[in-house]
Amino acid sequence: MRNNSTKLIFLAVLAIICILLYAFYDIKGGFDYAFPKRMMRIGAMVVTGVAISYSTVVFQTITHNRILTPSVMGLDSMYQVVQTLIYFFAGSLSIWVLNKYLNFGASIIAMVLFALILYRFLFRADKHPIYLLLLIGMILGTLLGSFVTFLQVLIDPLEYLSLQSRLFASFTKVNADLLYIAIGILFIAFIYGYRIMGKLDVMSLGRENAINLGINYDRMVMNILILSSVLIATSTALVGPITFFGLIVANLSYQYLVTYKHSVLILGASLISIIALVGGQFLVEHIFELRTTLSVIINFIGGIYFIYLLLKESRSAG
Amino acid sequence: MIELKGLTKLFGKKPVVEDVSVTIESGMITSFIGPNGAGKSTLLSMVSRLLDADTGEVLLDKESVKKWKSSEFSKRVSILKQANHINVRLTVRELVSFGRYPYSKGHLTAEDEKFVDQAIEYMNLTEMQDKFLDELSGGQRQRAFIAMVIAQDTDYILLDEPLNNLDMKHSVQIMKILRKLVDELGKTVVIVLHDINFASVYSDRIVALKNGKLVKNGPTHEIINSDALREIYDMDIPIQEQNGCRICVYFNSHTEAK
Numbered sequence: 001m002r003n004n005s006t007k008l009i010f011l012a013v014l015a016i017i018c019i020l021l022y023a024f025y026d027i028k029g030g031f032d033y034a035f036p037k038r039m040m041r042i043g044a045m046v047v048t049g050v051a052i053s054y055s056t057v058v059f060q061t062i063t064h065n066r067i068l069t070p071s072v073m074g075l076d077s078m079y080q081v082v083q084t085l086i087y088f089f090a091g092s093l094s095i096w097v098l099n100k101y102l103n104f105g106a107s108i109i110a111m112v113l114f115a116l117i118l119y120r121f122l123f124r125a126d127k128h129p130i131y132l133l134l135l136i137g138m139i140l141g142t143l144l145g146s147f148v149t150f151l152q153v154l155i156d157p158l159e160y161l162s163l164q165s166r167l168f169a170s171f172t173k174v175n176a177d178l179l180y181i182a183i184g185i186l187f188i189a190f191i192y193g194y195r196i197m198g199k200l201d202v203m204s205l206g207r208e209n210a211i212n213l214g215i216n217y218d219r220m221v222m223n224i225l226i227l228s229s230v231l232i233a234t235s236t237a238l239v240g241p242i243t244f245f246g247l248i249v250a251n252l253s254y255q256y257l258v259t260y261k262h263s264v265l266i267l268g269a270s271l272i273s274i275i276a277l278v279g280g281q282f283l284v285e286h287i288f289e290l291r292t293t294l295s296v297i298i299n300f301i302g303g304i305y306f307i308y309l310l311l312k313e314s315r316s317a318g
Numbered sequence: 319m320i321e322l323k324g325l326t327k328l329f330g331k332k333p334v335v336e337d338v339s340v341t342i343e344s345g346m347i348t349s350f351i352g353p354n355g356a357g358k359s360t361l362l363s364m365v366s367r368l369l370d371a372d373t374g375e376v377l378l379d380k381e382s383v384k385k386w387k388s389s390e391f392s393k394r395v396s397i398l399k400q401a402n403h404i405n406v407r408l409t410v411r412e413l414v415s416f417g418r419y420p421y422s423k424g425h426l427t428a429e430d431e432k433f434v435d436q437a438i439e440y441m442n443l444t445e446m447q448d449k450f451l452d453e454l455s456g457g458q459r460q461r462a463f464i465a466m467v468i469a470q471d472t473d474y475i476l477l478d479e480p481l482n483n484l485d486m487k488h489s490v491q492i493m494k495i496l497r498k499l500v501d502e503l504g505k506t507v508v509i510v511l512h513d514i515n516f517a518s519v520y521s522d523r524i525v526a527l528k529n530g531k532l533v534k535n536g537p538t539h540e541i542i543n544s545d546a547l548r549e550i551y552d553m554d555i556p557i558q559e560q561n562g563c564r565i566c567v568y569f570n571s572h573t574e575a576k
């Protein structure tokens with residue numbers, strides 16, 4: 001346990017270094033201009049990182065797997081569907097696009113609804129093997145993706161350009177007001193989370209052990225699925241989809257902090273997220289000089305890591 | 319007192335437990351016996367809320383288990399399933415400490431630690447308490463799970479084939495501990511056993527199931543006789559008396575091919 005505290009402190013120090021570096025590096029001249037902008041981006045990255053970590057770890061606990069995440073299950077595709085439908089039917093000048101709150105709210109609500117319907121169907125008492133679920137998620141993602149592409153072909157090219165910028169994750173164009181709303185949502189999620197950390201630990205022992213120890217299991221599963229989809233939806237609506245990110249940080253956290261304690265796992269994953277996002281964005285801006293974007297790098301690394309996990313899992317199962 | 323009233327469970331259209339009514343007497347060891355697939359585990363799962371009955375109900379202190387608050391119920395009744403698999407990597411002590419969750423909600427007090435120590439000692443695990451479960455043998459792991467249930471310190475302890483994987487010495491040790499829990503601490507134990515000699519020597523009452531139906535229910539001495547056993551197992555089993563214990567010598571019994 002002491003060992004884990006040391007590791008968490010190490011991660012925290014690293015995260016702070018990344019943040020300071022990003023906030024102050026090479027800022028000389030336009031401090032008044034650059035500093036608030038940088039803080040805003042840091043805020044967006046911290047909120048996104050924490051929301052994705054939290055959401056992925058709890059999701060994986062109640063689904064008893066380490067490969068599926070809400071994003072992989074098609075939630076990110078759903079975000080694209082919502083945005084595309086809005087552009088297709090209402091257009092870029094409609095209130096659904098211009099009013100940030102409306103767009104933000106609509107995206108979150110649509111994604112959460114989608115998630116709940118999907119989970120209702122997938123995680124009923126009779127268990128499906130994890131690979132079937134994964135396959136369904138993938139197929140659903142592809143299906144929604146094709147649907148989106150189909151609509152995009154029909155959209156006016158100028159509209160399409162404007163839509164495109166929304167479909168790729170970006171920390172540089174985050175709206176301040178939406179960021180505050182997201183912080184609010186995250187805050188509420190953490191108050192709830194504080195009360196259920198112990199329950200999550202027990203639930204990781206499996207349904208039967210958890211019921212034996214007095215957890216109202218099936219209701220908790222539903223609550224946590226809602227929590228997890230609200231968090232992912234918030235993060236996606238704020239910066240756009242970073243599909244494989246949750247998968248990486250959650251698994252790195254399990255590997256680094258071998259423990260069953262969710263308070264430690266979630267904190268660890270959150271710190272790793274902040275390091276990856278803020279540190280990564282620093283590299284993108286100052287080393288790669290914006291020749292690439294962070295989300296491209298993350299999805300590239302994440303995709304490879306995902307395949308690695310799949311291979312590892314299938315080997316240990318076989 | 320736990321009462322099972324007209325419990326029925328269907329899997330598909332097939333009833334695997336059919337209209338079973340039993341009263342579990344307090345302060346006793348009740349053994350559930352019967353052939354494979356008789357419905358013993360299913361029945362225990364319904365008593366412990368792991369499974370919903372299709373008809374009938376289970377009452378704890380005259381109140382339906384469905385009406386009990388989960389957290390309160392878990393201080394009264396505990397269950398150990400026949401097969402236990404845990405995804406997370408835990409040490410023996412961490413697992414046993416989970417048994418205190420109904421009381422501690424994750425923050426162990428000195429008293430909780432005492433229960434944990436004692437349960438670990440009962441199960442002879444003191445030396446390996448800091449080992450990870452996946453580093454133990456099957457029987458050692460089984461003992462760790464039993465220790466968790468003992469640490470839970472409930473009035474009613476339901477155990478589904480706890481002697482699985484255990485050698486003779488540990489089987490006897492565990493049965494003696496259960497006897498002690500009942501005789502000295504007034505607990506009530508319900509245990510599924512396949513070795514009817516353990517049932518014969520250690521239990522106060524025996525409940526026998528066959529094809530989902532209750533076929534026998536009574537004090538041990540009424541069930542451990544050749545006639546009753548033939549009805550339950552379709553085997554002719556001679557019984558020998560040894561130091562006041564009735565031992566079933568079933569090893570070379572004639573079995574009817576089904």
Ligand SMILES: Nc1ncnc2c1ncn2[C@@H]1O[C@H](COP(=O)(O)OP(=O)(O)OP(=O)(O)O)[C@@H](O)[C@H]1O
Pocket residue numbers: 329334352353354355356357358359360361400
């Ligand atoms: N989830 C399930 N779905 C369908 N059938 C089931 C399920 N669980 C149990 N059964 C069936 O119900 C019957 C009773 O099973 P149960 O596990 O209660 O038997 P048991 O008496 O505990 O047997 P054993 O001594 O082998 O443990 C069996 O025929 C089994 O095939």
Ligand SMILES: [Mg+2]
Pocket residue numbers: 358359360400478
């Ligand atoms: Mg069984």
